[in-house]
Amino acid sequence: MTTSEPTGPTDPTATTATPADLPGTVPDWEKRFRAPRVSLPEWAEDAPARSLFVSNATGTYELYAWDRETGRQRQVTDRPNGTTDGTLSPDGEQVWWFSDTDGDEFGVWMRQPFHGGADEPAVPGLAPSYSAGLAIGRDGTVVVGRSTDEDGSTLHLVRPGAAEAVEIYRHRESAGVGDLSYDGTLLAVEHTEHGDAMHAAVRVVRPDGAPVAELDDTEGGTKELGLSVLGFAPVAGDTRLLLAHQRRGRWEPLLWDTATGEQRDLAIDLPGDVSAEWYPDGSGLLVAHGFEARGELWRYDIATGSLEKVDTPPGTVSSATPRPDGTVEYLWSSAAVPPAVRSTAGGVVLEAPGTRAPDSVPVEDVWVEGPGGRIHALVQRPAGATGPLPTVFEVHGGPTWHDSDAFAAGPAAWVDHGYAVVRVNYRGSTGYGREWTDALKHRIGLIELEDIAAVREWAVASGLADPDRLVLSGGSWGGYLTLLGLGTQPEVWAVGLAAVPVADYVTAYHDEMEALKALDRTLMGGSPEEVPERFEASSPLTYVDAVRAPVYISAGVNDPRCPIRQIDNYVERLAARGAVHEVYRYDAGHGSLVVEERIKQVRLELEFAARHLER
Structure with a gap:
């Protein structure tokens, strides 16, 4: 739909108070979800006063344009299921946004003038696809990455004024747009032509697709080293x-001169993973450092190699960007304190209107010895509570992700209801070195559950968790681990809550988006036809008849990542033997961008757990 005249408010600063906004009318856990939020604003490279951000100010996450010179903020998109994928052209004249259908992630790029106007297809002639990246050049040249089941990965070049896009790259394995050089003469492509979807190589090509340089740390697929x-x-x-590499067992930055082949290993001496981005004048790098579930910032001077800390509060910096004036803007939060967009110049840069989200409780760090090494877990409990408490093991998705000391409304809701919450950065999680992340291969699901079991044993032995009131919960990969855990560890879990899960791995493989098929082949060592025993061992459907705990499942009917058919297969097996279960299906994809829908889902989970733990 056209967003020049949206049906909702067009200015996130213009809101109307409703009874649900008034103090004392709704619980704190709902207020945390409803509190307006903003993302870190992206700014146009050649027009830094023009920015784009995401906000839930209308109750649905949508894109907003912000003119910093005039102060005007304008809602760009207005769709029933929300929009979060967008960017600005370098001159700031156009907002590009990805238009899918009801959250299915399959669509086309649209564009709209920065100050408002009709939407139009940004690249006429390209059929809908899954997005595999986008790069917009200063001269108007555009490179669009696409992924489909039929074609695999393709990249398409569109010159200014051209009638159609020209295909410049095609491969069956996963690939995507990396970046265009400043003058648009070079294109960086991330690809996995070697067949390992977890460890990419990088190729630099001319706009016509002619190769210029190649950097591949996988050495033919025999060495598990990736580039980004x-x-x-x-x-x-x-x-x-600027690349990220894993040559010393963690992510670190590397400067590669694509003309001469020279590589400059920056060897930044910080523990944990290190990423970076350029300062606008090219003199330095803004270094993002993640270590033991926290994040901080540093400035690296390229000429001298010196490293200077950027002052940020303790907690997690989830995203940051350097501005042309040398200041840094960053999105910060902690488990106890809601997020805010701050600046090293001082104060809050961009603040959503309305009531601030209520604080929660801080996290406690726990380290537990596990079968694959020390496991880091984050624990929250109601203020003043000692235990043993009903305890929710909230399992993160990914699997290449990690829980951190950042504000999260979901765990805070459980704490408000008297539960302890334990979040485990199991093997497969990022932030603890390459070996920890890559440990999953060929025994996926079972390895993560071994780590969760070790932390569960600690939680019970320490007196934190009531062994008779343990809840296993998670979304996406966390939902998959929930269903797998209920079947492989049936005697220890009292309730299971699985959101958008993998439930039947073979059917999920055949129905999911092509990029995830490639990832599954990497994790499993082949397709279901090639390694059927591995898919069987790692599929929740294999163990469904062993499940004892009441099971709650929520699923988006348009989900391309964890498709609905394989969930229906699992539910049919539960129903056939009369297992206690409830299923909630909603009209969206892999989760919802609508605030009230998300609150409804959490409320249903809270009620389901309370009802069955009271028995």
Whole structure:
């Protein structure tokens, strides 16, 4: 639909108070979800006063344009299921946004003038697909990455004024757009032509697809080292490409001159994973450092190699960007304190209107010895509570992700209801080195559950958790682990709550988006036809008849990642033997961007757990 005249408020600063907004009328856990939020604003490279951000100010997450010179903020998109994938053209004249259907992630790029106007297809002639990246050049050249079941990965070049896009890359394995150089003469492509979807190589090509340089740390797929594109130098004529590498067992930045082949290993001496992005003048790098579930920022001077800390509060910096004036804007929060967009110049840069989210409780760090090494877990409990408490093991998705000391309304809701919450950064999680992340292969699901079991034993032995009131819960990969855990560890869990899960791995493989099929082949060592025993061992459907705990499942009917058919297969097996279960299906994809829908889902989970734990 056209967003020039949206049906909702067009200015996130213009809101109307409702009874649900008034103090004392709704519980704190709902207020945390309803409290307006904003993302870190992206700014146009050649028009830094023009920014784009995401906000839930209308109750649905949508894109907003912000003119910093005038102060005007304008809602760009207005769709029933929300919009979060967008970017600005370098000149700031156009807002590009990805238009899918009801959250299915399959669609086309649209664009709209920055100050408002009709939407139009950004790249006429390209059929809908899953997105595999986008790069917009200063001269108007555009490279669009696409992924489909039929074609695999393709990249398409669109010149200004051209009638159609030209295909410049195609491969069956996963690939995507990395970045365009400042002058648009070079394109970086991340690809996995070697067949390992977890560890990409990087190829630099001319706009016509002609190869210029290649960097592949996988050595033919025998060495599990990956690369990631962080961006070309923001200076005309500069052929240096900033990459992230894993050569020392963690993510670190590397400067690669794509013209000469010279590689400069920055060897930044910080523990944990290190990422970086260019300062706008190319003189330095803003270093994002993640270690033991916290995040902080540093400035690296390229000429001298010196490292200077950027002052941020304790907690997690989830995203950050350097501005042309040398200041840094960043999105910060902690488990106890709601997020805010701050600046090193001082104060809050962008604040959503309305009531601030209520604080929650801080996290406690726990380290537990496990079968694959020390496991880091984050624990929250109601203020003043000692235990043993009903305890929710909230399992993160990914699996290449990790829980951190950041504000999260879901865990806070359980704490408000008297539960302890334990979040485990199991093997497979990021932030603890390459070996920890890559440990899943060929025994996926079972490995993560071994780590969760070790932390569960600690929680019970320490007196925190009531062994008769343990809840296993999670979404996406966490939902998959929930269903697998209920079947492989049936005697220990009292309730299971699985959101958008993998439930029948073979059917999920055949129905999911192509990029995830490639990832599954990497994790399993082949397809279901090639390694059927591995898919069987790691599929929740294999163990469904062993499940004893009441099971609650929520699923988006348009989900391309954990499709609905394989969930229906699992539910039919539960129903056939009369197992206690409830299923909630909603009209969206892999989760919902509508605030009230998300509150409804959490409320249903809270009520289901309370009802069955009271028995």
